[in-house]
Each structure stands twice: as C-alpha cells, then as structure tokens.
Amino acid sequence: MDRTLRRTKEFIVEGLIFLSGITSILFVVLIFVFLLKEGLSLFKEYPAGQFLFGTGWYPISEPPRFGIVPLVCGSLIVTVGAIMIAVPVSVAAALYISELAPVKIKDFLKAGIEMLAAIPSVVLGFIGMVTLVPFVRSFFHIPTGLTALSGSIMLAFMAMPTIITIAEDAINAVPKPYKEGALALGATRWQMMYKIVLVAASPGIIAAIMLGIGRVIGETMAVMMITGNSAVIPHSFLQPVRTMTATIASEMGETVYGSEHYFALFALGIVLFIITFIINFIADLFLHRKKI
Template identity: 55%
Template sequence: MKEAIAKRKQIEHNKNMRKGIKNRVGEFLIENVIFVLGITSVLIVGLIFLFLIRTGLPLFSTVSPKEFFLGKYWFPVSVNPQYGIVPLIAGSVMVTLGAILISVPIGIGCAIFISEMAPPKTKTVLKVIIEFLSAIPSVVLGFLGIVVLSSWVRVTFSLSSGFTVITGSILVSLMAIPTIISISDDAISALPEEYKEASLALGASKWETIRYVLLPAASSGIIAAVMLGIGRAIGETMTVMMVTGNAAQIPNSFLVSGRTMTATIAAEMGDTVRNGTHYHALFAVGLVLLAMTTIINLIADYVLTKSKKEAN
C-alpha cells in the first residue's frame, strides 16, 4: 500500500516537473519573440528615417535650407523652380487644426454619452455605427466631399469654389472622430466604479461626477485619443488631395484653397525624375512630415507621463 502511494506521488511529481518545464520554455519563447518583434519594429522605423534622410538631404546641395524651410512659394516645375515648404506646412496645419476643432468636442462628448448615459441597446447601436464610420475608405469620403460637401460649402459661404481648407477639415474630422470616441470611451469605461459611487455618495450630481471625477481620472487616455486623432488628421492624403483645391499658397482663412504636405507628395511623386531636385525635395517634405509626427508623439508621451505622475 505504501509503495503504491509513493509511486503515485512520484508520478504526480514527475507530471508537475514536466508542466513546470513546459511553462518555463513557453515563457522563454514568448519573451524572446516579443523582444525580437520589438527590436524589429525599432529597426524598421530607424531604416525609414535613414532612407528619408539619405534621399532628402541631397536637395540641399542645390537648394539652400533657408529657401526650403522659409520659402513662401512651391513651384517645382516652373522655369525658375522654387521649393519653399511654408505653404505646404501652413496647409497641413490649417487642415489639421480645423479637423481637431471639430472632432475633439464631438468625439469626447460622444464618448461620455456612450460610456455614462446611453442605454445598453443604444450603446451597442452607436458602437456599431462608429466602427462602420471608421471602416469607410478615405477615397469614398473624398468622393462624397467632391459631390456633396464642396457644393454645400460653396453655397453656404457664397464662394466661387467649394474646394477649400474647411472642406478638407470636415472630412478629416470624420476620419478622426471614430478613433477619439473609441479610445476615450475605453478610458472612461475602464475607471473603477468606486470613483463614481464615492462621488455620488458625497452628493455630487451626475454631471459634476463626470466633469470633476471621471474626466480628470481618464485624462491620460483622452489625451492619447486626441493625439492619435491629430496623427490621423495630419497624415491623411487622399481625402485632402481631392477636396482642398491643391493650391500651393499660404491660406489666410479656412475658406480658401490650400495644399498639404501629404497631398503634395502623392500628387507629384509620379511626375518627378528619379534623383532629380524635385524628387529629393519631395523626400525632404516627407522627412519634415515625419519629424512633425514624431514631435507630436513626444509631446503626447510627455503629457501622459506628467498626468500619471500628478495622479499618483
């Protein structure tokens, strides 16, 4: 009897040993796979930077940095070519600013309604609509902008053309809103229920609880949502190329035509001579665009880190 019990214990011990070995091997493999994927992503980003630098910097052998960064005219195919990037930066900033002014209030407001006020059935329907909106291709939105929105802008503001910066901003905001809503909703919904219960128990109204408790507690997630929305807006290409008019000028309002950096690269890359000045100028524009998105991401990381420290 004792031998049978001892044998059974030995078998169980061997099984546990084998399970432990399998778990350790599995953890080792998972850790190394994650490490390799992380290093690979960093290398890919680094190679992209190197490629843009290698292809864009030769521009400055024929065009001075002052002319490129401070020039007010972008005429790369004229008799006297000019490669001033200021109109392209101004167009990108104006379109992005307009999109953020539209999408951030609507996105955060919708996220608050979905997470805290909407009935379960309404919440489900709204989430399906948001996912559907995020799945619409940008070229389809651009086509709707050409057919519908540009005419509305032209008639509403009594303009000669509806292909303006505000037209692009409205369409880009439609593309940024689903991202802002989804991430903000997740950030608010992930908060512990004790926050809400404690606030309500102290006599605060529902609106006071949302404004003074939930929103500050979820601020890091909301800031991340806004930054991702900005990244989506500043990197959009097809929609803005179709509806902003593509006039390489510094827009003095939202009701004039403009051109973004992304639209310039997409529209002109196919007509350039490889390794020509125009070719290198477009890669330099891409390098500036990548630098701008990197700065936005660094600002987002700084704000998120600061908000987490203040919360602790």
C-alpha cells in the first residue's frame, strides 16, 4: 500500500516536471499565437504592403496611415549607434577582465557590471533625461537633446553587460595551449591576445554582439523617454526618432480595444518578435557551434 502510494506520488511529480519542462515551448507558441491573432486582424482592412513599406505612421489622422518604415528606421539608427559604442568598449573590457585583471579587481569589476545590468531601464531613462539630454543639447547647440544619439548612448550602456559577460565566457573558453603556444613562439601577450584569443573566441563574441543587438532593439522605457518620440525617417543622429518599441509602449494606452490602431500595434509587435527571434536564433547558432 505504502509502496503503491509512493509510486503514484512519484508518477504525479514526474508528470509535473515534464509539463513544466515543456512550458517554455508552450509560452513561445502562445506569445506568437496571440500576437498573430490580434496583429493579423489589421490586414483585413489595411494592406500589408502599406504597413511594411509605408513611410508615414499617422495612426490618428483621417484616414490613418500605418507605415512602419520610420519606426523601423528609428530602431535601426538607435541600435546601430548603440552597437558602435558598445561593441569596442565591451570587447575590450571582456579582454581586460578575463586576461589581465588581478583576481580581486576582477570580482569587483564583475559585480559592477552585474549592477549595471540590474539598473532598471526606466531609471536609466530618467537619468538620461536629467543628465545626458541637456548635455547633448548644449554640446551640439540643437533645439532638443531628445535625439537618436542620446538613445544610442544610453542603450550602449544597457547592451554592455550582455556583451561583456558572453564575450568573457567565450574568451575564457579559449584553450590554454593556444595561448601558451603563441607565447612560446615569442609573441607578446598583446599579440597573443588579438591574434589568437580574439580569433579563437570570435564565434562567441559574435554571439555576444547579436544578443547585445537583441537587447537594444527590444529596449523600451529608456528609449521612449530620451529619443524624442518623433515618427519621422531620421537623417542624422541628432534628430528625434521613435523606435518600434516606444511606439507600442506610448500608443497602446490610448487605443480603443479592437480598433485598427490597436491591431496595428500588435502587428508591429509581430515584426519586433520576428526580428528578435531571428537575432537570438543566430546568436544561439554561434554559441553552440562545434568547437574548433
């Protein structure tokens, strides 16, 4: 009796374990299904071509226009700027932390980077508003500091912890004999680092950059607060822009459930979801690529 009771209990527990195991798949599917369910309703009324390639996002004009090109461009310019700042700094920091930093400083630096990752995005947005935005405005003598540049700088800091952590893992994973071999051949430590370590770790570093890009594209609160929220196709970094994420976040509150605008924001969510899905998929490919 006792035994069968125990068996039954175990059967149930292991069933729960299995179910929990597959919830992740369930949730990814659910997310996609619900985005599609709401988002695709837009295209009953509104042509998909105009949505994807239209150059004007005027959701409350009459008739409304839902062309996402300016929003995609907004996301793109902010992301490109952020990655240009974040990648060199992050890879350098990862190299320093894994190859050069003394043990005690290493722990301190890693804690610092974890702390940077922990700062809520809305706080970074707020800090950006009160420090960076006025600085950009007066430095470039422009009418507003709420620009793509401000967004890029702030987002760079949000991408850095991701890139550093994963790049550092990749650098640590470079086999020791590679490094020792290079040094034995008379290379300086620096030559060893950039000729051997960086090359051997490059798949991991690419994955790190991809994940950094994913983080930046999906970032919402900070960009919404400091990029100026103007849905025009940007021509320079010193213009206000509006990203896809900021559009969803700032407009969803004002839409009526079931309206074209509501559906359009979900459709924008689909685009965002697909972009990040692809980015993460590529990152995962690089991360799990067969080691040399």
